[in-house]
Amino acid sequence: AQSVTQLDSQVPVFEEAPVELRCNYSSSVSVYLFWYVQYPNQGLQLLLKYLSGSTLVKGINGFEAEFNKSQTSFHLRKPSVHISDTAEYFCAVSETDYYNTDKLIFGTGTRLQVFP
Amino acid sequence: NAGVTQTPKFQVLKTGQSMTLQCAQDMNHEYMSWYRQDPGMGLRLIHYSVGAGITDQGEVPNGYNVSRSTTEDFPLRLLSAAPSQTSVYFCASRPQDSSYNSPLHFGNGTRLTVT
Numbered sequence: 001a002q003s004v005t006q007l008d009s010q011v012p013v014f015e016e017a018p019v020e021l022r023c024n025y026s027s028s029v030s031v032y033l034f035w036y037v038q039y040p041n042q043g044l045q046l047l048l049k050y051l052s053g054s055t056l057v058k059g060i061n062g063f064e065a066e067f068n069k070s071q072t073s074f075h076l077r078k079p080s081v082h083i084s085d086t087a088e089y090f091c092a093v094s095e096t097d098y099y100n101t102d103k104l105i106f107g108t109g110t111r112l113q114v115f116p
Numbered sequence: 117n118a119g120v121t122q123t124p125k126f127q128v129l130k131t132g133q134s135m136t137l138q139c140a141q142d143m144n145h146e147y148m149s150w151y152r153q154d155p156g157m158g159l160r161l162i163h164y165s166v167g168a169g170i171t172d173q174g175e176v177p178n179g180y181n182v183s184r185s186t187t188e189d190f191p192l193r194l195l196s197a198a199p200s201q202t203s204v205y206f207c208a209s210r211p212q213d214s215s216y217n218s219p220l221h222f223g224n225g226t227r228l229t230v231t
Contacts, residue, residue, distance in 0.1 A: 043224050043225060044159075046219035106159040
């Protein structure tokens with residue numbers, strides 16, 4: 001079974017500073033990786049995804065992530081954060097079951113807190 | 117477009133009580149799923165369905181039942197609530213093509229407390 005590890009449960013950062021949220025996954029033959037964001041009292045929204053091709057993936061709100069197969073990582077980055085980026089961020093990997101149904105397996109989440 | 121609608125938003129139960137968490141989507145999505153979110157544990161898949169009449173278990177199915185009689189609705193039943201089921205529950209749906217092409221659409225959650 002696939003698994004995802006988010007190494008930081010909380011990341012505090014000042015506004016306009018760069019940020020990196022770390023994600024590592026268990027190795028598999030084929031890997032499809034995702035980052036979701038959850039704003040307070042809301043459900044999750046897709047931020048970006050890696051399926052194949054270029055290892056640098058750009059998402060919404062200025063976020064990007066880099067797929068590194070040798071290090072089995074998919075870290076999320078933003079060069080300059082805003083107060084509005086305060087949210088919880090989840091890394092996820094797709095797992096296909098015996099019915100050929102894709103399920104998302106989520107990490108434990110990283111809470112990004114942006115201070116003025 | 118309402119998307120994924122969950123009701124109720126908040127619920128308090130006593131141990132042993134039963135209840136049903138409702139989930140409805142108006143996007144004609146074949147795939148629907150239930151997750152629970154607990155501090156420090158992220159989201160864990162409870163049950164999922166790939167279409168009307170078809171359901172299967174996820175990572176943490178014990179204590180929960182589901183059924184899928186229509187494409188639109190996917191209710192989650194707690195037959196005898198336990199304090200360990202205190203959590204925030206999310207329903208999510210997508211087209212059945214694959215998770216690669218179609219992101220999950222999440223509802224806004226149901227916050228359940230079992231005393």
